[in-house]
Amino acid sequence: MRKITREKVMKLLYTVDVYRQIAKEEEIQTFLHTEVGIELLEQQKAFLLNKKDDLPYFNETFNGVILHLPEIDNKINEYTKKTWSIQQFGFVERSLLRVGMYELYWSEQEGLYPTVIVASILELSEMFVDEKSTKFIHGILGAALNNIPVKDAIIPKARADKYIPMSEDKAAQNKRRFKALQSKRKAEKVADYIEKVEKKREQDLNKI
Template sequence: MNRARSREVAMEIMYQLEIHKAYDQITMASLLSHYEEILDLDYVNGLVNKWIENRETVESKISEHLKGWKIERLARIDLAILRLGVTEMLYVENVPNKVSVNEAVNLAKKYVDEKSGKFVNGVLSHFVENK
């Protein structure tokens, strides 16, 4: 069970739920069924469910740490990555903040570019400093 891949799948599902504006278990299970590889399903489900249950708090924390940006202006993939990072840092106790930030930055570099990685690092590092 690769934790990094499980985070990536959780981020992809968060992204897709936002695109569909559907934040329910049925949609989540349907999206998850498209992944055939072995994942830490409990971890993926836990992250996505914590985000669904606490969307307002997570969005608020992201908004608080954006400098010169409004959350509505963010690229959806950047927002999904930030949601993943903040959700993990707020609600997953056994993962160090440094790991959450690093994994989110890696996802930003993979899915967008180096510039996005720096942006995600800045927002999440600011969040950690003020947590």
């Protein structure tokens, strides 16, 4: 359930970021305080969420990303080796990295294991972006994973001594497993969602 809800957090961040650009706002936080931003947020939540979703996790994660966005983006930039800025990434890549980095460093949700967080983001990456972008996301989150402090909020005390950063072999194994799990139905569903958002964006741009 949490994996599905994480995907919806990413989708909402993606949509908000797209419309933030349409509205010519530099910051997502500023956009979400506008009339258009508030209405968009309500509409998208109604569209994305249902009773089966983990709503406390969704709200804490989405609101947490928005609250800590400057720090999250700075943290991502630390791991790009100064060759890229977060603002140069695509909308989907930005959203995936922001969710992953927030959960690694700031989330207060219980039972979030760093390796599981990264593996889940990589799975979403396999669904939403190409292999090159997935490798880039993996490199950033993998580096962050190896430097993350062991926190009770992320790793329960009983398991803290068993925490081992994801090795390259394990990461490669996870990627192969996730790729094998991908289905044509999932890919079509994702493509359809992005196509709808892009069409809506084009319509709104034509109105400007």
